[in-house]
Each structure stands twice: as C-alpha cells, then as structure tokens.
Amino acid sequence: MSKEEVLEKLRRSFLSYDEEATRKAAAEALAAGVDPLEAVSVLTETIRELGEKFSKMEIFLPDLMLAADAMRAGLTVLKPELMKRKAETRTLGKILIGVVKGDIHDIGKTILVTMLEAEGFEVIDLGKDVPIRKFVEEAQTHNPDIIAASALMTTTRPEQRGLIEYLKHLGFRDKYKVMVGGGAVTSQYAEEIGADGYGENAPEAVEVAKKLISK
Ligand code: B12
Incomplete structure (x- = not known):
C-alpha cells in the first residue's frame, strides 16, 4: 500500500470508531515508513471534522466518546515512535x-x-x-x-x-x-x-x- 493508502485506511478505521482497527492501521502506517507525526495529524484532523459534525448535530455525544477512545488507541501505538525521536539526554527545561x-x-x-x-x-x-x-x-x-x-x-x-x-x-x-x-x-x-x-x-x-x- 502507498503512504496515502495507509493513511486513508487509518482515517477510515478511526471514522468507524473501531479501537482495534485504528490501532492496527496506526501500526501499519508505521510499518510502511509513515512519519508518526503525520499519522497523529490524520487522527487530529479527523477528530476536528467530527467536532464540526457534532456542532451541526450530525453526530452525537456517544459518537464523540467512541471516537475519543479510538483516538487514544491509535495514539498508544504512535506515542512510542514519537518518543524515539528524543535526541537529547539533557533536559531543555x-x-x-x-x-x-x-x-x-x-x-x-x-x-x-x-x-x-x-x-x-x-x-x-x-x-x-x-x-x-x-x-x-x-x-x-x-x-x-x-x-x-x-x-x-x-x-x-x-x-x-x-x-x-x-x-x-x-x-x-x-x-x-x-x-x-x-x-x-x-x-x-x-x-x-x-x-x-x-x-x-x-x-x-x-x-x-x-x-x-x-x-
Ligand atoms: C473529543 C471531544 C470530546 C470528548 C473528549 C475526550 C477527551 N478525553 O479528550 C468527549 C466526548 C468526552 C467530549 C465531551 C464534551 N464536549 Co467535546 N469535543 C471533542 C472534540 C470533537 C475534539 C477535541 C480534540 O480532542 N481535538 C483534537 C486535539 C488534538 O486538538 P486540541 O485539543 O485542540 O489540541 C491541539 C492544540 O490545541 C494544541 N494544544 C492543546 N492544549 C494545549 C495547551 C497549550 C499550553 C498549548 C500551547 C497548545 C495546546 O496542541 C494540540 C495538539 O496539536 C471537540 C471539537 C474540536 N474542534 O475541538 C469537541 C468540543 C471541544 N466539545 C464540546 C462540548 C460542548 C463538549 C461537552 C460539553 C458535550 C456535552 N454536551 O456534554 C462535553 C464537555 C465535557 C467537559 N466538561 O469537558 C464543544 C465545546 C464548545 C465550546 N463551548 O467551546 C466542542 C468544540 C464541539 C463543538 N463544536 O461543539 N468532547
């Protein structure tokens, strides 16, 4: 799968509020060499879109709650990769x-x-x-x-x-x-x-x- 396809799969898994599928798609994105920050951005943009739908009453609070859980599931996979970027041993502050x-x-x-x-x-x-x-x-x-x-x-x-x-x-x-x-x-x-x-x-x-x- 191309990078675009993997990210689209992540977006779709997340939009179905499926924790397991989101976790899996995030892992696939990393395996395909996608920058973890880019994968986080896909999740962030998508949850904002859901926020817009919520304010227009196209979706409801239980949807947002499921989305938040799926977001967390995806982040659990992406976080260790983001942490690997940690270059410095001294603390900046x-x-x-x-x-x-x-x-x-x-x-x-x-x-x-x-x-x-x-x-x-x-x-x-x-x-x-x-x-x-x-x-x-x-x-x-x-x-x-x-x-x-x-x-x-x-x-x-x-x-x-x-x-x-x-x-x-x-x-x-x-x-x-x-x-x-x-x-x-x-x-x-x-x-x-x-x-x-x-x-x-x-x-x-x-x-x-x-x-x-x-x-
Ligand atoms: C997911 C979500 C929820 C989830 C939260 C789950 C969780 N554990 O976080 C649940 C379902 C629980 C929820 C509940 C509610 N929600 Co809500 N929710 C959202 C939603 C869709 C997304 C928020 C989010 O996670 N965004 C993604 C993250 C990555 O973005 P972010 O938080 O902005 O953070 C980025 C930057 O802002 C920045 N940043 C963040 N913090 C900081 C701090 C510093 C110092 C700096 C420099 C930068 C920085 O960096 C982050 C990463 O890039 C928003 C819609 C939206 N557009 O934001 C509505 C929204 C915030 N919710 C809203 C509402 C009304 C509610 C409820 C009152 C609903 C209700 N009727 O009960 C409750 C309130 C509960 C409460 N007391 O807090 C409204 C708020 C409206 C308003 N008054 O301004 C929004 C805007 C939806 C809407 N359009 O109506 N919600």
Whole structure:
C-alpha cells in the first residue's frame, strides 16, 4: 500500500470508531515508513471534522466518546515512535501542564506532553479538570520554567485568565512563563490575557516553549 493508502485506511478505521482497527492501521502506517507525526495529524484532523459534525448535530455525544477512545488507541501505538525521536539526554527545561478546571478534553494536551517529552523537556502532567490553585501549588513544589494550561471550551477558557491573575495576585507572575492553548484559544486571546506564549498545535507549541526558555 502507498503512504496515502495507509493513511486513508487509518482515517477510515478511526471514522468507524473501531479501537482495534485504528490501532492496527496506526501500526501499519508505521510499518510502511509513515512519519508518526503525520499519522497523529490524520487522527487530529479527523477528530476536528467530527467536532464540526457534532456542532451541526450530525453526530452525537456517544459518537464523540467512541471516537475519543479510538483516538487514544491509535495514539498508544504512535506515542512510542514519537518518543524515539528524543535526541537529547539533557533536559531543555521543566514544564508543568494541565487542562483547566471544568474541562475534561485531554487528547490535545496528551499529544503535546508526548511531543514536549520527545523534544527533551521534563514534563509534569497534572491531567485534566485542574483548579487554578492546584496549578500554583504544584508550581511551587516543582519550580517549572513554564506553566502550560489547555482549554477546549469557551466556557472554560476564562480559567487561563484566572490563572494569570492569581499568579499576579500572589506576586509570582515573574517566576514562571505562562503558555496557553487548546481548541478554544486563539493567539489574540492569549495576548489579551497576558500569556507569554501560545501554540495553535503541538509542534508550534514546542517551538514556542523552546523560545521562551532560551529567553
Ligand atoms: C473529543 C471531544 C470530546 C470528548 C473528549 C475526550 C477527551 N478525553 O479528550 C468527549 C466526548 C468526552 C467530549 C465531551 C464534551 N464536549 Co467535546 N469535543 C471533542 C472534540 C470533537 C475534539 C477535541 C480534540 O480532542 N481535538 C483534537 C486535539 C488534538 O486538538 P486540541 O485539543 O485542540 O489540541 C491541539 C492544540 O490545541 C494544541 N494544544 C492543546 N492544549 C494545549 C495547551 C497549550 C499550553 C498549548 C500551547 C497548545 C495546546 O496542541 C494540540 C495538539 O496539536 C471537540 C471539537 C474540536 N474542534 O475541538 C469537541 C468540543 C471541544 N466539545 C464540546 C462540548 C460542548 C463538549 C461537552 C460539553 C458535550 C456535552 N454536551 O456534554 C462535553 C464537555 C465535557 C467537559 N466538561 O469537558 C464543544 C465545546 C464548545 C465550546 N463551548 O467551546 C466542542 C468544540 C464541539 C463543538 N463544536 O461543539 N468532547
């Protein structure tokens, strides 16, 4: 099968919400020499298409939940390959990351964590539904260079602003760089709330993190 055919098979397996078929198709893509990042992009683009269908009520929440499980299955196969890219033994810096309170969308955050680790960052992953206070307490414990907050919904995005405001209130704003991202966030919003960095996707976020750390 050609690269295009293998990726199309991955897309179709994923669209049928079939965990096993998605896992298998991801493995086939790798065996065919496809760049793991390209395979991740196929899954990412497809789940976004499903999101569009969900907002038009062409598919429903149970579909999204099945899709999320199939996405995870595919990522389980692709993640070790992404990690193999890890070239550096020294760490580039420490990043504390989480999905903000009220938000359980953690697929994008998880992809970003994998890529940050693959590039040589030390990552402390707080998971999803993380209250502002928890971000700050963990930051005091781990002393990261960057605090990164992900938000997928317009209703949870204000938590990112709240995090920055709380850091200011405590007099800690200059101790950490703050990066924000996730489907509900734009570069304009990041600027408006006074974040230090934003990335539209994981590769971009990794580059921004590198720049912030070298400053
Ligand atoms: C999958 C999904 C779900 C799954 C989540 C599974 C999981 N464990 O993540 C399930 C089914 C559970 C779900 C539930 C809900 N969902 Co939903 N979901 C989605 C969907 C289709 C895809 C999200 C996703 O995984 N995208 C793919 C990843 C790879 O992209 P990403 O997250 O944007 O991440 C990339 C970048 O943003 C960036 N990035 C991510 N984080 C960060 C952080 C930093 C610091 C940086 C720099 C970069 C960065 O890197 C990532 C990789 O490139 C979106 C639609 C969409 N277009 O996003 C809706 C969507 C987010 N959901 C939506 C809604 C409404 C809900 C529900 C409220 C539905 C309901 N009625 O119950 C619940 C909410 C649950 C909650 N409290 O959080 C809406 C939100 C609308 C809004 N208000 O803004 C969306 C937009 C769908 C829609 N069009 O209506 N959902």
